[in-house]
Amino acid sequence: MTALSALIRRDIRIALRVGGGALIGVLFFLTVVVLMPFAVGPDLALLSRLGPAILWLGALLASLLTLDRLFMADHEDGSLDLITMSQTPLELACAAKALAHWLAAGLPLIVATPVLGLLLNLDMVATSAVALTLLAGTPALTFTGMIGAALAVTLHRGGLLMAVLVLPLSIPVLIFGVAASQAVIVGPMTFGAPFSILCALSLVSLVVGPFAAAASLRHGLD
Amino acid sequence: MSLIDLANPTRFLALTARVLPWLAAATVIMLAIGLYQSANAPDDYQQGATVKIMFIHVPNAWLSMFVWAVMSIASLGTLVWRHPLADVAAKAAAPIGAAFTFLALLTGSLWGRPMWGTYWEWDARLTSVLILFLMYLGLMALWRAVDDPSRAARAAAVLTLVGAINLPIIKFSVDWWNTLHQPASVMRIGGSALDKSFLIPLLVMAIAFTLLFVTLHLAAMRNEILRRRVRSLQMMQASRAAFSSEAGSGSRGQNASNEVGAA
Amino acid sequence: MSDLKRGEMQLSGRGVTCVRGGREVFAGLDFAAVAGEAVAVVGRNGSGKTSLLRLIAGLLVPAGGRIALEGGDTELTLPEQCHYLGHRDALKPALSVAENLTFWADFLGGERLDAAKSLAAVGLDHATHLPAGFLSAGQRRRLSLARLLTVRRPVWLLDEPTNALDVAGQDMFGGLMREHLARGGLIIAATHAPLGIESRELRIGGAA
Numbered sequence: 144m145t146a147l148s149a150l151i152r153r154d155i156r157i158a159l160r161v162g163g164g165a166l167i168g169v170l171f172f173l174t175v176v177v178l179m180p181f182a183v184g185p186d187l188a189l190l191s192r193l194g195p196a197i198l199w200l201g202a203l204l205a206s207l208l209t210l211d212r213l214f215m216a217d218h219e220d221g222s223l224d225l226i227t228m229s230q231t232p233l234e235l236a237c238a239a240k241a242l243a244h245w246l247a248a249g250l251p252l253i254v255a256t257p258v259l260g261l262l263l264n265l266d267m268v269a270t271s272a273v274a275l276t277l278l279a280g281t282p283a284l285t286f287t288g289m290i291g292a293a294l295a296v297t298l299h300r301g302g303l304l305m306a307v308l309v310l311p312l313s314i315p316v317l318i319f320g321v322a323a324s325q326a327v328i329v330g331p332m333t334f335g336a337p338f339s340i341l342c343a344l345s346l347v348s349l350v351v352g353p354f355a356a357a358a359s360l361r362h363g364l365d
Numbered sequence: 366m367s368l369i370d371l372a373n374p375t376r377f378l379a380l381t382a383r384v385l386p387w388l389a390a391a392t393v394i395m396l397a398i399g400l401y402q403s404a405n406a407p408d409d410y411q412q413g414a415t416v417k418i419m420f421i422h423v424p425n426a427w428l429s430m431f432v433w434a435v436m437s438i439a440s441l442g443t444l445v446w447r448h449p450l451a452d453v454a455a456k457a458a459a460p461i462g463a464a465f466t467f468l469a470l471l472t473g474s475l476w477g478r479p480m481w482g483t484y485w486e487w488d489a490r491l492t493s494v495l496i497l498f499l500m501y502l503g504l505m506a507l508w509r510a511v512d513d514p515s516r517a518a519r520a521a522a523v524l525t526l527v528g529a530i531n532l533p534i535i536k537f538s539v540d541w542w543n544t545l546h547q548p549a550s551v552m553r554i555g556g557s558a559l560d561k562s563f564l565i566p567l568l569v570m571a572i573a574f575t576l577l578f579v580t581l582h583l584a585a586m587r588n589e590i591l592r593r594r595v596r597s598l599q600m601m602q603a604s605r606a607a608f609s610s611e612a613g614s615g616s617r618g619q620n621a622s623n624e625v626g627a628a
Numbered sequence: 629m630s631d632l633k634r635g636e637m638q639l640s641g642r643g644v645t646c647v648r649g650g651r652e653v654f655a656g657l658d659f660a661a662v663a664g665e666a667v668a669v670v671g672r673n674g675s676g677k678t679s680l681l682r683l684i685a686g687l688l689v690p691a692g693g694r695i696a697l698e699g700g701d702t703e704l705t706l707p708e709q710c711h712y713l714g715h716r717d718a719l720k721p722a723l724s725v726a727e728n729l730t731f732w733a734d735f736l737g738g739e740r741l742d743a744a745k746s747l748a749a750v751g752l753d754h755a756t757h758l759p760a761g762f763l764s765a766g767q768r769r770r771l772s773l774a775r776l777l778t779v780r781r782p783v784w785l786l787d788e789p790t791n792a793l794d795v796a797g798q799d800m801f802g803g804l805m806r807e808h809l810a811r812g813g814l815i816i817a818a819t820h821a822p823l824g825i826e827s828r829e830l831r832i833g834g835a836a
Binding site for chain 2: 721722754761764767
């Protein structure tokens with residue numbers, strides 16, 4: 144346990160220091176959301192109808208694009224070798240790194256959601272519904288995105304290729320995340336059903352993600 | 366950073382140490398006068414007491430643009446004259462500008478609530494200020510992303526100047542976008558000539574906030590200079606540590622390693 | 629602190645074959661090293677010195693043969709008993725010297741030594757609170773060496789360990805290696821330069 148908490152603490156510390164990327168994700172989120180009205184027009188009624196979708200797309204892109212360097216940085220400076228050799232199973236180390244990334248880059252997105260909801264003319268209930276679905280859904284994004292980040296190390300390529308690989312995997316999360324938020328705002332579905340599926344997706348990815356990432360990293364060693 | 370570079374900032378530090386208390390005092394006095402006058406200004410016949418938020422909102426909006434102008438001049442200083450204080454000035458101004466812009470947005474949206482019924486309206490003016498805010502944040506992120514300030518300075522200077530050229534274009538596009546979409550339902554604020562009973566407190570507040578900016582900016586520049594000194598001292602310490610450990614390594618290193626063995 | 633008994637532990641490889649990128653780097657390599665012994669792996673560039681170390685560290689999978697450590701801790705696998713010091717220093721420039729070291733000590737676990745003492749041993753005790761990004765290449769290497777001291781492990785796998793170290797640093801490092809061997813440790817080092825301690829030579833990939 145000390146090993147894992149040490150890893151989590153280190154990753155969060157690096158993300159928050161100078162040169163770390165934790166807050167850039169939020170800035171990206173903000174920018175994407177602000178761009179939307181310029182494309183669809185400033186019609187408040189339309190924006191509030193599209194609001195949950197815009198917020199979800201923004202959060203999806205923000206959390207996946209910041210994942211790019213999750214393993215790459217450790218690979219480049221040799222830390223990944225030592226992590227692989229240690230007594231801590233690589234799967235657990237991957238999970239710890241993803242958790243640290245979610246705490247440093249995913250949680251701020253959820254904190255920023257109310258402000259952005261204001262810009263999109265969402266009321267209190269709608270905003271909290273979106274924030275709640277993001278809270279339940281972003282772990283799934285991080286833990287599936289982690290697989291792409293591990294593949295980026297294996298393939299020695301990051302950036303767009305990773306996005307192309309991972310974005311299709313996150314479609315179910317997007318569907319049920321937006322569905323649950325829309326259910327609160329317009330109905331007719333109940334909030335519970337899509338939200339439960341969203342939670343289930345997060346839990347499944349919590350299990351699958353670390354194993355897939357660790358397997359990919361093991362093969363990528365050279 | 367060599368010692369020659371520090372010579373000029375040293376004079377700057379000495380000068381600002383003397384000037385800052387006076388500036389701070391002037392800021393406080395002007396703010397007090399401005400706030401008193403604003404509180405005593407008459408209510409607007411249409412907007413009631415809410416109009417008073419204007420006395421805070423307008424100076425902040427004015428400064429949000431003024432600070433970018435200051436940063437642009439500082440960026441020219443960095444790129445053209447390579448003045449050692451220029452990038453310090455640019456870096457110190459960015460967070461302050463972002464704060465003023467944020468306050469302009471916040472007060473604008475608080476003002477909008479009773480006027481429009483929502484906190485946010487994609488009004489051309491508010492939207493332009495929001496983009497300005499994003500650009501401030503991007504600039505701050507750029508400063509933060511690079512550890513070595515002299516390397517970040519060039520990139521930030523280029524971005525600031527590009528921003529200065531782009532801002533009018535953005536403003537124009539947003540106006541055009543807004544009139545394209547917006548029915549004339551939004552009540553325009555201001556527009557007509559302001560009464561003298563509003564104008565004087567507004568001017569006093571504008572001067573007070575400008576003084577506030579100058580005070581904060583000089584203080585932030587001092588902090589930045591000191592931060593860079595700490596950094597270069599640390600780097601000197603790092604290399605000195607290597608030197609001394611090499612000089613005495615024959616005996617020292619041996620002793621220390623024996624200790625480790627015994628532990 | 630339980631010192632390992634001299635001669636009890638043996639690291640050996642039988643018929644180890646390494647294939648990388650479709651090319652056979654070396655084949656049928658036999659080697660052995662006993663506790664208290666340093667083995668210097670020598671050979672021309674590309675002969676597979678680094679690959680051999682990475683095979684032992686479990687970072688590469690051998691195409692044939694087996695590598696085993698006898699007489700070590702039976703609870704742990706071979707890589708878990710190894711320290712690997714590669715070309716890259718596994719340091720984060722944003723963290724301070726002390727933070728870097730304590731992270732590895734916490735993460736690697738096991739028997740550990742006071743971080744401050746090992747920093748003093750490698751001559752970095754003045755720089756404890758400085759960001760690792762301020763360090764020179766030689767100092768970064770010293771900090772990596774401090775990791776080997778802080779977390780105690782019987783097998784040291786060193787890849788060009790004296791790179792970037794000055795003469796004084798090499799002396800210091802020689803002392804550290806001698807101590808490790810005296811405690812019953814085992815060193816396998818890939819090197820071009822003389823290691824600075826008495827060592828047995830293992831030549832791979834034909835004549836240099």
